[in-house]
Amino acid sequence: MQESRKDCHAWLTLLATALVPLMIGIFTVVITIQHQSSADRQRQQEQQQADNLQNERTFSTYVDDISKLLLTKEVTTDNKALLYIRTKTLSSLRKLDTQRRKYLLLFLYESQLLQYDKTKKHDRSTLNLAGADLNHIHIEKPKNFNNLSLPGVELNNASFTNCHLQHSRFADSIMNDIRFTNSFLLGTRFSRCSLERADFRNTTLTHVSFRSAILRHADFTRAWTKAADFTNADLYGALMTEKHLQEAELLDNARLPNGSFAMIQEKNLVVNGENIGCDKKLLSSWTMESVIIKTFQHYRSSPNCSFGIANLSSLNPTSIEQQVVVANYSVLIDSGKAKYNVSGSFGGNAYAKITFHTHAAVKTGKQVMIGLDERQNKTGTMIFQQKLGTIPVDTRQFVLVVYFMKIPEGRHNFAVFNNIRITALHLEHSHQMSINNLRFYPAHRCFSNEVIEQIKHYDKYKVPQHIIRNILIDTHQDKFYIVKNIGNILKVTSNNTITQELAVQTCLTEMKEADLTAKIEVIVQRNYELNMIFIACTKTKNNFQRYG
Template identity: 25%
Template sequence: MALQENYTQTDKSIIQTRRFYDVTLKHALQFIAHLLLPLMLGIFTVAMTINQQNMAREQRAEDQKIAELQRDLERKLNDERYQNDIRDAYIKEMGELLKENNGSLMSNPVTAAIARGKTLNIFRELDSQRKARIIQFLVETKQLSEAQKQRPLDLSTAELHNIDFRHSAVNKKVLSNIALSGVFLRNATFMRMELGHATFSESQLDDVNFSLARLTSVKFSSAQLRQVDFSFARLNYANFLSAQLDSVNFTSAVLTSTDFRYAQISRTSFEQTSCTAARFDHANLSNATFRYADAKGASFIRIDLINVDFSHANLYKADFTGSNITDSQLRRALSVQDAKLPNGTLARDPNLINNGQANCNVSVVGSWKVEIGNVTAVMVDENITNCQFTLQSVATGATMSQLIDLSSNFHKNSWPHSQAVLNARMSIGVSIHLRGINSSGQILVQQNFRTKDPASAPHRHTAVHLFEWKWKDIADECIRFLGPSGYAAIQVSPASEHAVFSNHPWWQRYQPVSYKLESRSGNETEFKDMVTICNSASVRRNNGDQGPPSDDFGNTNSVSISNLTCTDRWICEHRWRQIYNMVGFRNTAKFEQVRKWWDNGNNQIAFGLGDKAFIAINNDNYNLSRILETALPTGRYCDVISGQLEKGRCTGKIIMVQSDGKVEVNIADTDEDPMIAIHINAKV
């Protein structure tokens, strides 16, 4: 029983303890719940307050930003108004000065000083766009033109930075006769523009863009050019005399008769440039490159060229007199043919044709593929260094060929503008067939060359002098010996009637007294028979000085004309197109005065005859490419040298005269007739 009572008491105690803990936990949870509610409300209140403060700050920041933008806009608008006002005021003041000085700001020193001061001051105040407008105003009022009798407005020391000069040009393209001497140009643009007779002498140009521009007679003498871009530009008669060029880019530009004499040129690229007849005499070329350049006829007199790269350059007829250049540099060039070396001798290109000089000590079949007949190398005049290829059988003839790989000589990018020159001495009847073949064997171009001699029969090359022979004796000799022996032609004494002296000296044959074919060699009939007989024997008469046929009284006989054409070379000169068209030229402008004369100081000239006609002639060994002035009305003209007007259409070149009377003249030195002629009666 006692044990049972103990258990009972213990159970009661446990139950009471649990009840105590249950009451305590309940009260604690209630207490915490009552405590969390105000705490959550407090936290929410604090969060709301912070969020409202943040929103207020953001709103204030946004309001401040809007206010700043408004102030910036107002400042910008005020600045725009200010710049417009001072620009307009400048133009108005300059206009008044122009009126007061008969259109010239340089007419007197005081006006010139005022104009210069106002202009330099306005450049300090205006942005680049408005500076361009000021230059446009000065150009349009002809105050920057050197073509006028008065001097241009002096803009030296002006800072013309970040200007796009296309905004100052006519049609954003043409800007002529502008004088910008002594100015500072940085990050300026002349891209794709046409500049004629502009002046940048003694100016400083940094990061200026002339790419794809056309510059004619532009002066950069004594200027400083750094990182200037002339890539793909065309420069005709540009002047860089004594200029300083650093890191200038002429890549793929065309430089015609450009003057770099005494210039300081460093780190400048002339790669793939055409600098025909350019002059670099006495210049300092340091680390410049002429890779793949066409420097035909360029002059490099008295220059240190050790650090210049001429790899794959065309140096044909270049002049290196007194310069310092190595053989390895010349070997890396594409061509040095006829270039004048420092010692005064002429350079020669290596022959690309294997055994092209007919070496008597080398077998022909070792370098040539003989396809028909037999060919041998034969010594001429008992000189082992003077050999020639000779047929073993004239009747059979021969054909030989050789494949020449030009891929190592020509860069693929310059191939369309390159040429391989073939020089050959060929006898009458020999022909050369050239074919250009690509790597796939496709024929790209082909051409035939052959020699022709109307005074010699085919495959015959030797003429014989039969002076003072009788015509009958010559005819007999042609039949019995000259023909069978392979002689080509005979040269005879003059056939005309001549003076007769008592002692019959040899020179009396050369004293003609009439056109009668009557001499001590025979009469006209005998002369004709001799010619006929010798021609039948393949022996031809050679006397290029004989004139047109005459009758016994000295009257010239009629010329035989077939199909209304006269084919004799020196009888019908009056029928040559170039001659009878120039008769019309002279009839149009006979009494006009010479105007707009131009020449390059050598053999290129041009001039007009009043406002009726214009002619340009290129007798130099390089191209004439230039914009020239004429006095002709604007319009399209037919060049009467290369063609003529037929039913309102021109069969030759069409020359365009612009509204300012200027004309673009392009005459290659290789043209059949290196000249053009136009007149008002040949307008298309």
């Protein structure tokens, strides 16, 4: 027992001896970690202070330099001075934090360097900040930014809340997730801007231009869009009501929130492509070597004037060319649903080639040839020809070239053309779509389960399909149904085997109980054979009188 106590005492002594340095080690580690954490926080604070000091120094130096320049000369008429300010501004913006970038913007605006003067024809007096990083700038207090000029800048996740931005310009800017809530925008231009998920709630957008702007999933809740221009705008998924679309002035070529397209302009994209031979010289829309122009002759056949070369043997192969811009169809083109329709009248050895180019003037790889019809070789008159196809995605312009050249196997020595046309089409829908008539379109004629049950109920009693149609229109005034729709539903859903006599008897009994004014008309043929029994209650009679 005594030896056991000695062993226990020895172990306790050993443990105590080991715990002391262990505790010291743990304490040392904890103290070291605390000191390290404190040192890190101190370094972060010092770095923040240094960054803040550097930001303040950069901002102060910038303001001082620009202020001195503004005091010494009239920079609004000096392009070199404006270029110097632009360079210094872009350099400073890259070094400044978000808050001071906001102050820099306010300084430039209040110095009238970013205020567009509508009375002047050129932009020489406005500082060009294209490419400037103004992301995350938030201006939330009531502020007047009328005539603000910021084309081509980056303003992602920024905000102008409770601001006046009349006649301001943001063309070609990237402004995704920007907020303009409770602001007043009159005559402001957002042409070709990227405004995905932009917030325009409670915003006045009178006479605002959204031409070719990307407005996918933008929020227009309680916004006023009177006389707004949405030409070629992409409104897919935008929170808009029918009233917003009705108030807008232009919706040509635009994609609507439901993914459909408004009216597609089917005008001739070729400038001076018709009756070109009526002028004594080649019109400015076409280009060609000047020494060749005088060799062209006019082929007149009232009331049209054609254009071509009378004697190809005396000339080297030549051509005339025109660039056709289709940027106003970009949304339809990039959806992959745009079609081209190329047509013209060609005679002799004349033909045309259309090459598709992207916005960077790069060929898309697709070409269309028209005018090389073998019938041209058999007749001396012009032949109308036409081709239809899909416009490649990302196309922004066509290059149209009309060739006049001697074909070895051709029998003619002349080349002539007229009435050349290129139009962009959307075959799924390429006609005027009235906002007031949206309910007449297929997407608005879908039958809910409730309506299908109503149709089956009326059919059970052999109610004529045109009367069913009238009842549904009266009940669901936001929809429009045609008899064919009713018939299609009954083909799929109806399993009614009740006989005509039993149906009439059952319906007559129920209607007598429900409506004492119920009317029955028996229609017979000339041979007195029963043709139809027409049954109508008061409501169906009213519908019949209303819809005929």
